[in-house]
Amino acid sequence: MTEKKTGAGHRLDAVVAAAQQSRAQREQGYREQALKLYPWICGRCSREFTRANLHELTVHHRDHNHDHNPPDGSNWELLCLYCHDNEHARYLDAPSGTSTDSSRDGQQVSHKALSGLADLLNKKDG
Numbered sequence: 001m002t003e004k005k006t007g008a009g010h011r012l013d014a015v016v017a018a019a020q021q022s023r024a025q026r027e028q029g030y031r032e033q034a035l036k037l038y039p040w041i042c043g044r045c046s047r048e049f050t051r052a053n054l055h056e057l058t059v060h061h062r063d064h065n066h067d068h069n070p071p072d073g074s075n076w077e078l079l080c081l082y083c084h085d086n087e088h089a090r091y092l093d094a095p096s097g098t099s100t101d102s103s104r105d106g107q108q109v110s111h112k113a114l115s116g117l118a119d120l121l122n123k124k125d126g
């Protein structure tokens with residue numbers, strides 16, 4: 001006698017499942033592309049990865065926008081789980097210290113911050 005309930009629940013489940021699946025497929029898609037484009041090395045601690053521990057290597061979005069996935073991989077960076085955590089913690093910390101600046105300059109500041117990050121990465125590499 002619970003047909004009505006399960007009917008509605010099933011429909012909602014299907015929608016949720018479909019949304020989760022497309023999200024998973026999208027993430028799977030850019031992860032695979034990033035792993036093809038870049039060597040399996042953490043961009044921060046230079047830890048090397050193999051197929052055995054590849055699940056600990058994650059794809060970080062440089063601009064923190066997971067919907068921004070240029071095919072040339074310019075928004076991706078391969079980071080191990082730990083460095084990826086650090087990266088996000090640092091990003092979250094930053095705005096609180098510079099809130100007065102960012103409210104004044106808006107977009108300009110975030111653009112400057114991103115190019116600064118790129119400089120930092122380049123310096124580390126070279």
Ligand SMILES: [Zn+2]
Pocket residue numbers: 042043044045046047079080081082083084
């Ligand atoms: Zn690392």
Ligand SMILES: [Zn+2]
Pocket residue numbers: 059060061064084087088
């Ligand atoms: Zn990330």
